[in-house]
Structure formats: structure tokens, C-alpha cells
Amino acid sequence: MDYLLDFIQFSLFLAVLISLSVLLGNFFYNGLNGEKNVLSFFLSKTEKFIYSLLKVDANHEMSWKRYASALLVSNIIGILVLLVMQLTQIYLPLNPQHLPNVEFFLALNTAISFVTNTNWQSYSGEVTLSNFVQMLGLAVQNFISPAVGIAVLLAVVRGIARRKESTIGNYWVDLTRSILYVLLPLSIIVAVLLVSQGVVQSFDSNVAAITIQGETQTIPLGPAASQIAIKQLGTNGGGFFGVNSAFPFENSSPLSNFIQVLSILLIPGALVFTFGRMLGSKKHAWALFGVMLLMFICGVVISYWSEVSSSSTFAANQLMEGKETRFGIFNSVLWSTATTAASNGSVNSMHSSLSPIAGLIVLLNMHLGEIIFGGVGSGLYGMFLFILITVFIAGLMVGRTPEYFGKKIESYEIKWAMIGILLPSIAMLTLTAVGATTQTGLSSSLNKGPHGLSEILYAFSSGAANNGSAFAGLSTNTNFYNIFIGLAMLIGRYGVILPVLAIAGNLVKKNISPVTTGTFATDNLLFAFLLFSIIMIVGALNFFPVLSLGPILEHFLMQYRINF
């Protein structure tokens, strides 16, 4: 282990992340608000063409209910189309391996998974889905689902910033701009960089090779780089190959790894600054970014410590089970922390083989609702719910009506915020309880002992948090898991989006009260500290019991060399 090298890599990563976030945050501001930017020369005509085809008037805005119904309708259609594609793939073109039609519940699970930005995969890409489904079905949802996240975030900002109005924007305009000015240009840059590092991008079918020792080895090819770029940038996470970004064709070198792990946090990080600028407070953006960054750094450091200190369990200098040589320990835990801090869910090491406390960090990241940078759009609107709770509690402490950017936070907002925070948690815990107490649930687990519980907890946490990564020992391609993880994904996505939009719709009607000396400031260290504490308290209260039965217990058993 070279601690100095790891320290250099971490510092470099953080420096690049912070500077690109600030830079892109401003760029996104222009693109998302329809102002002139470097790309409008190329894209403004495309944008107008899309509006004319959809018969959308870009200046015509929607109430929150119309916004929400447009979102729901488009998402339901997305799920249905993806479902039909998988159920008929044998009759469709671009299926050189002649893969059969996908079984119904698996297809349903996969369709929900990609539309809700989860990208949970109960299947292995190479042997289940045709190029047609991957390219025209999954890859398209990889663009649309993060764009939905950005759209909801924009609606929230308008709810906060506007005074006594009734509309929160136009869903179709927000969706179009998010794809054209945020997701597509960055994907092109990242995809080209990845190909240059050896990530494959070809339409040839698999190559049969005779190895040096004369054995046969099938080399899988495909248009991977283009899908991997958006998989990372859109916090989707669904891999082209079964083991995701651990597979050398998906993540070939340390540089491709650096680009990919950066891509996970880039847009969520940048959107914090877009958010701040739209609300006219850079300092508020820095306060939020600071809280996220602090939690992220803690996660990486704790995971790294856990990996290093647990290696004595084996007579080995480091724990390399389920990790790749070119990445080593540090890049593996940097990724595992980033992918669960955001709602990405791609992996470059096998999370199931992480040391117990590193496994606890990835679980906790998801349990907190993926608000440490979080999913594209969804991270920040999830954080918005915690901000409301923080402002509310701070208000209670000093006995004043809580306000956020001059908007009074009242019982309506708090009720919906609580629902948005608690629904995914309830889904995670209840479904885990069902999985851990029924024969159908238990029969899928690979590992025994507390790790077996962690596997089931991970599956439902990943589903309800719309993450998509797994403790992959659990065989989840069963009707039980396909149906219930599907349900968890729906609750985790729309159980947050709808409350958030409802709050935005209510806030937009309110007057903005002027700042006085008694106003609770939301742009200083005190606010950041309170926000951090509230997140930790809520997360700990909800999940400490189950985490102590899973990874924490496993950590102590490991110390006493008790194996299963």
C-alpha cells in the first residue's frame, strides 16, 4: 500500500471535482434557463424543432399538478415501451446472438429500473439483452431519466424563487434542455475519452479467440463507450457487461477509472451551483456543497481505513477479493463511496466482498437518501427536503416561523417533506423484513450469517434509493425479488418526486417576506452544521438497528474470526 500515492489521487480528485462543479454550474444555468450559451449556436434550432414537433409553447407554463401528470404519463409510457421491446426482442433487429425474449417479471423489473434512474440489473447484459434493447431502449432511458431529475429540481427552484405565482415551469421544456445542454454534450466528451483508453465501441458481434495456451475465449464486443459515458454522467449505473465497470472493456485503465468516477459526481455537484445561482445565493450553494463534500470525504476515509485495518483477518497485505489490480484498494473505495453517495450504482469492485464497515458506508449512503451530491437532480431535491426539516427545527428552537429564502415553511411543506423522506425508508425496511423472514427471500442469498442479511438489506435499499448496485451474491432473478424490488424502485422514485412537486406548487403561491435581523441565515457554518446533524440523526434513527444486525455485527464477528 502506498499511502502517499493514494493521498495524491484523492486530493487531485477533489480538486478537479470542485473546480469543474463551479465551472459547469454556471454553464448549466444558462442552458437550463434558455439563455445564450456556447452551445446555443448548434442546438437552439434543434431545441425549437423539438418544441414544434411536440406542439409545446416554451413560454406556456404548468401548475404543479399538470407538471406532475405530464411527468407520470411520460414515465409510464417509457416503462411500457421498454417492457414491450424486451418481450419481443427475438423478432426485432440487432440481435446477433439470437437472444430469446425476456421473461415477463424480469422485463418488468428492468423496465421500471431504467425509467426510474435505478438501473438495477437482475440479468447479465452479455447474455440477456440484444443490442437493440440496450441501445434503443436502455440507453435512451439513461438520458431521459436523469433529465426528469433535473426537471423536478428546476421546478423546485422556481417554487422557492417566485413570488405569488401559480406555475412552476414547463415539463417538456425542462426535459429537452436538460438533455440538450447538460447530458448530451458531456456524454460525447466522456465517451470519446473512454474509447481512447480502450473502452470498446463497435457493432461487431463477439469474437472467438484461441488463447496462448490453446483454449477458447469469447471476447464480447458492443457499443459500450457511448452507453458507459451516460451511465456515469446520468447517475444511471447500468453496465454494458455483467460486472459493470470492473470489466476491462468497460473501464480499461486508471485514467478511464478517474474519468468515470468523476463523471458520477460531476453533474450533481455542478447542479448545486446552478441551484445557488438561480436562488441568487452563491454562499448557500457553498454551504450545501460543503456539507456534501464533508460527508463524502468521511465516507471515503472510513471505507479506506476499514479495508486497511481488516486485512489482518487474512494472512495478506491487502484485501483484493472482488477488486481489480489496476485500481487497487483506494480507487475501489473511492468508487464505492461515490457510486452510493450519488444514485449511480455502477461498480468497479464487488461491494459484497468489501470489508464490513466499508459495506456499511455504502449502505448508509443509500439510506440517507443519496443526498451526498446524489442522483442527477434527485440528490438536490432530496437534500431540499432535509433543508426544510432543518429550517423548521431551527425555527422551533428559537420560536419563530421558519423561512427559506423568504418563504414561510408551514405544516403543509413539513408534512410532505416527512412523507418524501420516510416513504423510501419504510419501503427499504419493510421489504427487507419480508425478505429476511420468508423462505422465498432467504433462499436467494449466497453468504450466510449477518452478511446474508446485508445482502437482502442492500437489494431493497438499492432499489428504493434508485441506486442499482448490489451485494451481488444474492440471486435476485426470481419472481419475489423482481416484483418487490420493482415496487421499491417505484416508491423510491415517485414517493419523493410527488411530495417535492407538491411542496414546490405550494411554495410558489407564497409571498416572499423580507430579510430581518431575526431571519435564520441559510448560508453560514451554523446552518451547514445543523443540516449535517439533521441528516445524520434521521439516517441513524431509521437504520441503526438494522445496520447493527448486518455489517456492524459482521465486523465484530470478523474480529473474533467467526466465519459462516
Add this chain to the structure above:
Amino acid sequence: MKKEIVRSLKMLLLMTILTGIIYPLFITAIGQIFFSDKANGSLYIKDGKVRGSFLLGQNFTDSTYFHSRPSAINYNPIPSGASNLGLTSKLLHEQFNERKSNFLLTNGLDPAKEVSAEMLFASASGVDPHISKQAAYLQVFRIAKARSLNKIQTNKIYKIVDSLTEYPQFGFLGNEAVNVLKLNIKLDLLTAKKRDKK
């Protein structure tokens, strides 16, 4: 409602064309023009036949070759996969101990010798193309013996290992790693030269 259904379908169709067809085709065109070797899987082609990919590890068992890491899928990546065993798994501990004693035995090493961890644990992809420099060094003695090489040639193998150490990239990114397939190709070249001289 009806309006939104029509819009949803139109939007999906438009995005399918833009992000599902134009975008991947554009990236493929760039990849095939500027990085054609890499976009097509960094294949190792010898005498017109595909013998593998430099990015995918192969299963080496012969004592004349450098061995790759343990693999949960025996180096056949359809589909790729890992063990997914947790650290408190009895099976993982058994595998670990077995791999350790096997590695020490096959390479004729002192039982107290420390073996690099990646040779004792299965990789994430099942086709990890790399091992560490130390893991390569530990195998040189066995290879030299199996190929009946003299001291000068054996020293050359150490030099090959050094020259094929690909990472850390730019000196600071990633972990130290040597490509096993490249090592073994070089090994065969070395012996081929020896035969020519005779």
C-alpha cells in the same frame, strides 16, 4: 391527458433517434476512425488469428508462463462475474489458504514468503489482465526452471517485468500493474530467439 400521451410518445421517438441512434453511431464513427484498435477490443492478432485481447486476462496454467489471478469464471467472460463472497465466508477462507499453499508450492517458494494479495483473491471481473510486479517476480524462478534458462536470460525476464509495468498511469493514477498476456508474449519471443541462435 391525451395530449401528454401523444407528446410522451413523440418525445420518446425523438430521443430514440437522437440518443439511441445518432449519438452511439457518432461515437462509433469517431472511435473507429481515431482509435480503431482500441474501439475493437485491443485484440492480439498473430498470424491472422485472434489470440486474445490485451485487456482481458487469460487462464495460464502451464509452468512455462506467468500465471494470472484467480478467477471466479475461469477466464471465460460470457458472462463476466466474481465470487461475491463476504469476508466472513468460510469458503473464502478455504479458497484463500488453498491458493496460498498452491502458489508457494508451484513456484518453489519458502512457506514463510509473503505473496501479493491479488494472487490469493479472485478478481472483480474474472478477467483481470494484470498482476503486481512482486507477483511476477515470485514466478520468475519457476519459469526459468521450466524453460531451462541460464542466469543471463533469467535476469532478462526481470527486466521484461519492469518494462511491462504499465501502471500507475502518469506515475500517480491507479495501482502498480503488469500485463500478464504481454509478459507471456515477450517470454515466448525470448525463447524463440534462443532457438534461432541454435
